[in-house]
Amino acid sequence: MLRLTDVRKGFPVRSTGEELWAVDGVSFEVERGEILGIVGESGCGKSTTAKLIVRLEDASSGSIHLAGNELVGVSDRDLGWLRRTAQLVFQDPYASLNPRLRVGAAIAEVLRVHERTQRGKEERDRVNELLGLVGLSADFASRYPHELSGGQRQRVGIARALAVEPELLVLDEPLSALDVSVQAEIVNLLKRLRTELGLTYVFISHDLGMVRHLCDRIAVMYLGQIVEIGPWSQVADAALHPYTQALHAAVPLPDPELEASRESRPVPGELPDPANPPPGCRFHTRCPLAEDVCRRDDPPLVRLGTDHDVACHVVAREHGVCTDDLTAGGHPNQPDDPSERAEHP
Amino acid sequence: MSDIAQASSAPVGAVPSRRPRLTRLWQTKSGLAGTIIVSVAIILAVLAALGLTPYGPTAQDPTVRFQSPTAAYPLGTDQFGRDVLSRIMSGLVSSLLVAVSSVAIAASIGTLVGLVAGFFGEWIDRTIMRINDVFFAFPAILLALAIVSALGSGWRNTALAIGIVFIPLFVRVARGPVLALREVDYIQAARVLGFSRSRILLRHLLPNLGSAVIVQVALALSWAIITESSLSFLGLGTQPPMPSLGLMVSDGRNLVGQGAWLLIAPSAAIVIVVVGLNLLGDGLRDVLDPKDDR
Structure with a gap:
């Protein structure tokens, strides 16, 4: 698709x-x-x-x-x-x-532009049908956006x-x-x-x-x-990349006692300047597992499970996959040399 | 003004905070004062246009030359015995006629050009705005003078000249909000939904420029009246015997020894109308503030 x-x-x-x-x-x-x-x-x-x-x-x-x-x-x-x-x-x-268009007119406009319906009754019926599809009653068609709640909008x-x-x-x-x-x-x-x-x-x-x-x-x-x-x-439940694990740790648990007892592992440091990303693995500045190779080489996405790809040198090695060969050859999806990028503006 | 319709046709109780905007205009001091002054000026002009002046604006009566203001002649008479009030009323007609037509030209062309510049951006925007700057660099009256000299005098050419001079104002006023609106989600949504550029421009951007342009129209009308009077004063605007406020000031200046009212009355009329339009513009700006536009 x-x-x-x-x-x-x-x-x-x-x-x-x-x-x-x-x-x-x-x-x-x-x-x-x-x-x-x-x-x-x-x-x-x-x-x-x-x-x-x-x-x-x-x-x-x-x-x-x-x-x-x-x-x-x-x-x-x-x-x-x-x-x-x-x-x-x-x-x-x-x-x-658009604050100046009624809900019905805003939907009908799309139908007209794409000639999805004939004007008149067919158009009104389709507008009502679409409103029904998203769980709104037909009388919303005559409302203005400012009369609606965020969820309704x-x-x-x-x-x-x-x-x-x-x-x-x-x-x-x-x-x-x-x-x-x-x-x-x-x-x-x-x-x-x-x-x-x-x-x-x-x-x-x-x-x-x-x-x-x-x-x-x-x-x-x-x-x-x-x-x-x-x-x-x-x-969601068996994350391998240290960044994903840190994101999980940031999701609060519904049970307050469990939440209080949980080991807190926030991602340390700030997001680096995206205009000037760190060399090697971009996460190494904040990563608890970072090694020398991470500061040097950009890790490629490697398949470590069923349909499950991870871009991390350390995790890949733990799973018995060596990322060195892939980076040395220059993974097609992961240009790792900054000078190489300059040639493709 | 779609907003008035919008507020009044909304279901009762849905938007308790929204009052029809004209009512809110009259609740500001400047809005109320401006509305009253401008309405009186328009009523006087309409009466004059219908021939309902106290005396004929060009009717001469040698027996009453240089009359001071009296009950019969509230603003006195001039060197030919013509009633100054009647002439001011007729002068308002040509002033307002020129002002309204010139601002109509400037607002329609300028808004469209600004809309295009802001929406398409890049080189189209840069080209339009540089040309705009060139127009801006000329003093308005100088440019108007040049255009009138080229086209010839008469109220139509005066209106056209002032209209051309004021186009850059509206280009600026329309372009700014378009630059901001272009990045707004509902304009982006219109692009994703595959709406044509002209539809986005005319149906989604133009109506949302309304308040900025309306305020500018009120202010431009006052400047147009000043410019028209100046051109007439210099003999390049409305031509005698058609009465004009600028011409009356010009004549009054020479006759100020015989009757100060001949200079004061038309000058005051210009000032009052201009102040009235400025107050109205201020009031409109307060009421149509984009901050409570949603």
């Missing part, structure tokens, strides 16, 4: 004239009907990845295949099919709806995205602006929509706890790269 291959996206840094690689060699696949979660701290490139998939930004290099078509480098004019295939649900439901945002009848929904932190009780409602709504409409999701979040309730597979990003990717049960 969706395949990213060595995707990179650089933004020029005005003060230095250098490029900031927000997404730096990301590769993953999403099967039809699957839910892939992407988690990571702010600034790790997960939202940029979302924007690349719906082509709000064009990737600097690499390839993004969606439903058999290439996205990277294609002109905006030739992307009509993309708009009907992939849609984005935004993080902030208060900013993602997010439902409208989802209804608009569904109006084009997409196959893939990219959800860019759709829960982070919502109350916890409302978050659960939206997660349940998304689960139901996937079953009813056969949708595929890329679900972006900074909350590992919420992602495990929804996703089939989880990718963990750090400074523009994927450090661990695999089935949710493994990434």
Whole structure:
């Protein structure tokens, strides 16, 4: 359904004239009907990845295949099919709806642009049907966004995205602006929509706890790269990468006594400057397991379990996989020499 | 003003804090004062346009030359015995006519150009804004003078000249909010949803520029009246015998020894209308503050 291959996206840094690689060699696949979660701290490139998939930004290099078509480098004019295939649900439901358009008009506009229905009764019926699909009654059609709660607005945002009848929904932190009780409602709504409409999701979040309730597979990003990717049960419950483990430690436990007795292992230090990432493994400045090799070589993603890939020298060695051969040969997905990057602006 | 419709057609009780905006305008001092002054000026102009002045604006009566203000002639008479009040009322007609048409030209063209510059950005934006800066570099009156000299005088050409001079103001005013709005989620959402550029520009960006442009319209109207009066004063605007405030000031200046009111009355009329429009603009800005735009 969706395949990213060595995707990179650089933004020029005005003060230095250098490029900031927000997404730096990301590769993953999403099967039809699957839910892939992407988690990571702010600034790790997960939202940029979302924007690349719906082509709000064009990737600097690499390839993004969606439903058999290439996205990277294609002109905006030739992307009509993309708009009907992939849609984005935004993080902030208060900013993602035009304040001057009634809910019904906002949804009907999408139907008109994509000629999904005839004007008139068919259009009104479809608007009501879409509202019903996201759990809103038909009288919401005549409301303005400012009359709606955050959760209701997010439902409208989802209804608009569904109006084009997409196959893939990219959800860019759709829960982070919502109350916890409302978050659960939206997660349940998304689960139901996937079953009813056969949708595929890329679900972006900074909350590992919420992602495990929804996703089939989880990718963990750090400074523009994927450090661990695999089935949710493994990434969520048997994480191998030290960064993923640290993220788990940051999720509070529901039981206060258990939470109090738990050994606290916060990630030490600050996120390094993404415009000037550390050499070798990008996580080595904050990693409890860091060794010399980590300061020198960028670890490639290696398969350490069923469909479970991890980018870490130390963990790979513990699993009997030697990463040296891979880095020496230059893994195609992981350009490890900074001077090599300068040649591909 | 879609906002008025928006607030009043919303279900009762849904938005208790929202009052129709015009009511809020009248609750600010400057808004109320501005509305009253501008309304009076418009009423006087409309009466004059309908021929309902106390005397004919060009009717001469040699028996009453240089009359001081009296009950019969509230603002006195001039060297031909014409009623100054009637002439000021007629002068308001041409002043407002020129001001409204010129600002209509400037606002429609300038807003569209600013919209395009802000939305497309990059070289389109840079080119438009540099040309804009060139226009800005000329003093408004100088540029207007040049255009009127090229086109010839008369109220239509005056309106066109002032309109062209004021275009850059609206380009600036429209471009700023567009730059900010372009990155707003609902505009990004419109792009992801595959809306065409013209649809995003006209249906999603333009309506959200309303408040900034409306405030600018009120202020530009006052500047247009000053510019029109200045051009008429210099003999390049409205031509005699059509009455004009600028022409009356020009005439009054020569006759100030015979009757100070001949200079004071039209000058005061200009000042009052300009102040009124500025107060109205201030009031509108307070009411239409983008901060409570949602």
